[in-house]
Amino acid sequence: MTQPPDQSRSSSGSRSPVAAHPVLSAVIAVLIIACIAGTLFVPIYASTTPKVGDFPFFYFYLLAYMPVVAVVLWIVVQLQKRLDPSGGQPANPGEAVTK
Amino acid sequence: MSNVNVTTFAIVVILFVVVTGVGFAAVRWRRAEDMMHLNEWGLGGRGFGTFVTWFMLGGDVYTAYTYIAVPALVFGSGSIGFFAVSYTIMVYPIIIIFLPRLWSVSRVHNYITPADFIRGRYGSRGLSLAAAFTGIIALMPYIALQLVGIQAVLTVMGVGTSSTNTFVKDLPLFIAFGVLAIFTYVSGLRAPAAISFIKDTLVYVMVIVAVFYIPTRLGGWGHIFGTAEAHFTSVNPATKKPYGTFIPTSGVTGSTQLDFATLALGSAIALFLYPHTITATLASKRRYVVKRNTALLPVYSILLGLIALLGYMALTDKSTAAKVKKADNAQLAVPYLFQHMFSSWFAGVAFAAIIIGALVPAAIMAIAAANLFTRNIFTEFFKPDASPRLQTKVSQWASFVAKIGALYFAIELPHTFAINLQLLGGVWILQLAPMLIGGLFTRWFDRYALLLGWLAGMAFGTIAAYKSATPTVSHWASSSDIELGHTVYIGLSAVIINLIITVILTVIFRAAKVPQGADETLPHQYTADPADLPAPTPAGIGLGTAEAGAAAELPSLPSHPGHQ
Numbered sequence: 001m002t003q004p005p006d007q008s009r010s011s012s013g014s015r016s017p018v019a020a021h022p023v024l025s026a027v028i029a030v031l032i033i034a035c036i037a038g039t040l041f042v043p044i045y046a047s048t049t050p051k052v053g054d055f056p057f058f059y060f061y062l063l064a065y066m067p068v069v070a071v072v073l074w075i076v077v078q079l080q081k082r083l084d085p086s087g088g089q090p091a092n093p094g095e096a097v098t099k
Numbered sequence: 100m101s102n103v104n105v106t107t108f109a110i111v112v113i114l115f116v117v118v119t120g121v122g123f124a125a126v127r128w129r130r131a132e133d134m135m136h137l138n139e140w141g142l143g144g145r146g147f148g149t150f151v152t153w154f155m156l157g158g159d160v161y162t163a164y165t166y167i168a169v170p171a172l173v174f175g176s177g178s179i180g181f182f183a184v185s186y187t188i189m190v191y192p193i194i195i196i197f198l199p200r201l202w203s204v205s206r207v208h209n210y211i212t213p214a215d216f217i218r219g220r221y222g223s224r225g226l227s228l229a230a231a232f233t234g235i236i237a238l239m240p241y242i243a244l245q246l247v248g249i250q251a252v253l254t255v256m257g258v259g260t261s262s263t264n265t266f267v268k269d270l271p272l273f274i275a276f277g278v279l280a281i282f283t284y285v286s287g288l289r290a291p292a293a294i295s296f297i298k299d300t301l302v303y304v305m306v307i308v309a310v311f312y313i314p315t316r317l318g319g320w321g322h323i324f325g326t327a328e329a330h331f332t333s334v335n336p337a338t339k340k341p342y343g344t345f346i347p348t349s350g351v352t353g354s355t356q357l358d359f360a361t362l363a364l365g366s367a368i369a370l371f372l373y374p375h376t377i378t379a380t381l382a383s384k385r386r387y388v389v390k391r392n393t394a395l396l397p398v399y400s401i402l403l404g405l406i407a408l409l410g411y412m413a414l415t416d417k418s419t420a421a422k423v424k425k426a427d428n429a430q431l432a433v434p435y436l437f438q439h440m441f442s443s444w445f446a447g448v449a450f451a452a453i454i455i456g457a458l459v460p461a462a463i464m465a466i467a468a469a470n471l472f473t474r475n476i477f478t479e480f481f482k483p484d485a486s487p488r489l490q491t492k493v494s495q496w497a498s499f500v501a502k503i504g505a506l507y508f509a510i511e512l513p514h515t516f517a518i519n520l521q522l523l524g525g526v527w528i529l530q531l532a533p534m535l536i537g538g539l540f541t542r543w544f545d546r547y548a549l550l551l552g553w554l555a556g557m558a559f560g561t562i563a564a565y566k567s568a569t570p571t572v573s574h575w576a577s578s579s580d581i582e583l584g585h586t587v588y589i590g591l592s593a594v595i596i597n598l599i600i601t602v603i604l605t606v607i608f609r610a611a612k613v614p615q616g617a618d619e620t621l622p623h624q625y626t627a628d629p630a631d632l633p634a635p636t637p638a639g640i641g642l643g644t645a646e647a648g649a650a651a652e653l654p655s656l657p658s659h660p661g662h663q
Binding site: 032033035036039040041042043046047048053054055056058059062063065066067069070072073074076077080 | 178181184185187188189191192193195196319320321323324328345346347348349356357359360363364387390391393394395397398400401404405408
């Protein structure tokens, strides 16, 4: 899903960033999928025990998972910058994009 | 108005007046040369940075649904309500996949609504109309739900007279919404963007105080979870089943885990298909702003987890639980809890936070619905040569009409109806996933196949939701039903049916060489990051795009003397 079919026939002339950095792209994909899977597969956290403080595990996990996702996605954003140096950077004046 | 607490009421009124002032003053914020353009009125100049976008998206995504409906569900059914927490976790890794692409292509082509993109990508007015129609009918009950949330707070405050005349009884709601409608008309998206700073601050203060202070009054978290566990595992004598689930259950007793997971996944995919969240996204100035916010917004979501726990606190506080049961309205759980737990001045702050927290998204939703109407119905089908000025005027009035419609919804129809429709709205909006998310990655799908898949998904979802029943409720009982022996979210099963039909029909139509519409987008435009706003296009999108493109490349074309 992260690799759009369109990019293979990209008209921009250069190789698509995904094809140019297969390892980095795979790492990004794994991180994103892990973020989703960690909360999609309910059985891994649907239990009362172990309790963390007064919090049953189910509630502790959901609250603690949120900042973890924030950190992982921040890493993903940084990795994507390396994937495609032209995109995703503040200092990028006047990249003329017209048809 | 005999039992109104004067201090609480005064605080709410003062904060509301402040917000109104900010709403009107917002028209001067980042003042545009010409406000009468949808890029200005409808998208706030498309120039918001990371900071403003974070506040606005946070203010947009977390609505009365978050503050009132989620704790109400937790209060009534237990752990299943926490699907909302799982969903706000999942939403960010999902949108990081497709949202930057939507921003880029919309920026390059000056798309203002998601239906503009559908129009440009597939060259299909019918598909674009389907997307606009879905967006508008999904937003109307969502706006109405914001009003229901405000009403819940006003009811607990004791504001509103006992008059049987609807107009007199709901006068405070009329005033609040009237003021909102006027400053949205004047300031456009700048108003909710500016107010979201106040909203988010108030909500943060409210939640932090609530989760640190209230447990100390209720005997600590251990007691709160203990009470909830005891309640939800005990058997309801009326239905002979437990009241709810304290932890999502698995196995033979009826699994709620799959229900939990599909509700979370479906809602997460749906959230950024809603026009109002896309509106707030397109208002940001650069692609990296969108990306960064996918990593920064989860910080906001921690709030939601804590807000959901307010449902258990309301259950633990005997006085609140009794009042809610007496009123037979779980929506009142949070307002009653605050009224009972907080001193009257802080209850005022908390109530104001909820009211303002409902007004901000309501304003953005009305703007998004108005833009859809203007761009994809009015301009597309009735007045293709509408000037930017006329389009903005139409949008301003349409936002007004959208709010009046929602007001009618909230006052005239039973509240359960608004909530059911909002659930249905989620099912409906999810049916845009194949054409919108799919379209951002591939042009393989056939436009007619997408239209028929959409129709099938809408029909299946609506009928399944209608038929959903419990022993006590005959229709619209829940947003989940049983498919292949498992309880799953209707929206997700509907979109799977939608996708299967789309794929099969695409194969058939491609084999039959059905003509494909023109695609005005190019692959590199999905990753583009233009710093400057695209030149305003005077006419409706997609109309004679080839010529418009040529004219853009040759701005001094002599055949366009009056242009530029």
